Amino acid sequence: MRRIFSKTIITLSLVSFFTDIASEMLYPVMPIYLKSIGFTALLIGILEGIAEATAGLSKGYFGELSDRLGKRVIFIRWGYLLSALSKPAMAISKWPIWIFVARTTDRIGKGLRTSARDALLSDESTPETRGKVFGFHRGMDTLGAAVGPAIALLLLWLFPGDYSIIFLITIIPGLAAVLLTLLLKEKNRSQGTAKPQNGASPFSFLGYWRQSPVNYRHIVVGLIFFTLINSSDAFLLLKVKEEGASDTLVIGLYIFYNLAYALLSYPMGWLSDKLGMKRMVIFGIAIFAITYLGFALVSKWSVFILLFGLYSLYAASTEGVLKAWLANNLPKTKTATGIGLYNSLQSIATLLASSLAGLIWVMAGSGIVFMISAVGATLAGIYLYIFTRTSVTYQGSE
Template sequence: MRKQLSRTVIILSLVSLFTDIASEMLYPIMPIYLKSIGFSVLLIGILEGIAEATAGISKGYFGELSDRIEKRTPFIRLGYLLSALAKPALAISKWPFWIFIVRTTERLGKGIRTSARDALLSDESTPKTRGRVFGFHRSMDTLGAAIGPIITLSLISFFPGNYNFIFVLTAIPGFAAILLTFLIREKHNKKAVNTLNKPKFSFLTFFNYWKEASTNYKHIVIGLILFTLINSSDAFLLLKVKDSGYSDSFVVGLYIFYNFSYALLSYPMGYLSDKLSMKGTIIIGLIAFSLTYLGFSILTAKIHFVILFGIYAAYAASTEGVVKAWLSNNLPRGRTATGLGLYNSLQSISTLIASSLAGTIWLISDSKTVFMISAIGSVIAAGYIAIFTKTNVTYQANE
């Protein structure tokens, strides 16, 4: 593994580990906290919608900016810094406008860093190792997502209702992540093809990349966005478990089990995609997703939910990191962050639409309808990718 994972990849993965510990320390308590200070469900939805939209659009803008100035680390450091500062800042005031500012700032930090970080991971790999590099990073990131809630559950048992204390404690892993970013040594790639010497540049010019992108990149993105439009928030799966009559501790326990399983499987699935096929690995993941949602539409026993979350972890491990590796293999070196940023932005916007539609259908009909639509839609997306995309097209000879 050492030969395949550079020092920079390992440091970036540790940065993501600590950042996700901080982020997921807030996951179990944020809805409860917001309701306790007077936020309605509608206001919480508006807050999350604005925050996620900010992150989504900024991923594309800052991705293209990273390509234009041919640097990654300034965006990575600034993005992680904003997120690390924002989380403990929640303890300063309960004023709704302050909460909006802080939450949006935290998501903006994610938008600033994501595409530059993904591009740096691509720069630090080759077409033959890219799947496992992204898989390792995703594994460490998700491990943090499992550790964070465990810490919070422990703190709540000793300090019930003391949310501000938890907000302040997120500064510890958050600032550990920032310090680690200063150990990153970015290589200046003289072979990079700079196609960005254009005078015009605005907040949305990254969308223009679609015109010059390769056909295979476009088909991959279309297939993935079709899937994203039926892939609602994981919160709906947890809500289904809760509505089936199970305790809060079982629901949170399932979430932790899912993240640990996801972390454990991410590197092996990335390795498999390098050895066999990125396209095939992603299709397997989409089929696993379909099976999961089909199961959620008809099964309600406790053991069923455990098995289904295990399958869901296999889906996530087969897609999240592998998708970015596959896209990277279809992007020229001078446009890596722009292309990844365009996909990241489209994905974020589609996720917002998907969750809104799922919530509406849930209210109008029922949860079974939501899950059946997602199960069928996933098969359609898998079919599109199987028919219209090529397996492992290598745009960059980065070896």
């Protein structure tokens, strides 16, 4: 355990744990709060669309900049600080422009830190331990995602209808995360081929696609296709609600999913190191297809408990493992750039997927949405099986 998990890995995992507590405290109440201060469904959609697009593009930009400068910690520290301050800021004023600025700042913080953090996790691990490391980090992150909604429920019980207090209290876990980043130390790294003083344009990270390893490109193509048919988890909760579940049960299922996901993440990461990351990711996508087929066919909401359990197995088998798989197929000086490029493409694909899912839901019903996702996931799994290799590990810097 000590050889696998360095001080840096444990610190990053705790930082993510506290940050996700803050983020997920807001997840169940954000739409309700925005409606209570006068936001229409259209404004909420525009707000979230701009926020996610900002996060998506900034992940690639700051990932490439991290590689150019040969630095990780400064991006991580400032990214978590921006997010910690912007969440409670949303409760200070109900002015729409202020809400837009605060929400976008939160997403810029996520974009600023994500690729550099993933690259640092890769730097602190070896090809033989990377699945365990990313799995452990993902488990701690997701544990925070289970604790956060539970705290939100408690606060709503203590202060009924007072949503602003939840936003304000997020400052506590948010600043705890920021203080923990002070334990991180920057290590000397060789810079990439581009001179840092030349900077990076907002879209220059896209140019890495042509230079990237072939197996990396095949993996990304398969994963982005999968993302395009994988809509927001909110649609799963909406389906349960549609079938007659109470609000408490819906939030309870979300907490159950995150707890199961957190507990399974490290074991699945450990298995990926033993059995191969390609096999684990394809296994996870197969579980996804089965789960979404269940959501398409089942109308008895009590069965959804089993389906959410399966969904947690899918998430634990893919979310952390696929980052480790990508890292194993990138040269060290391009880890943040490569993961940042994937993160950006994934964010844009997620935005498109949720928009399309919402449109199909309205036009054809929820069953069609989940059936399309199940079929698409099967095709994505077949593509990854045929066109990718288990791992092409790069030891050098080029």
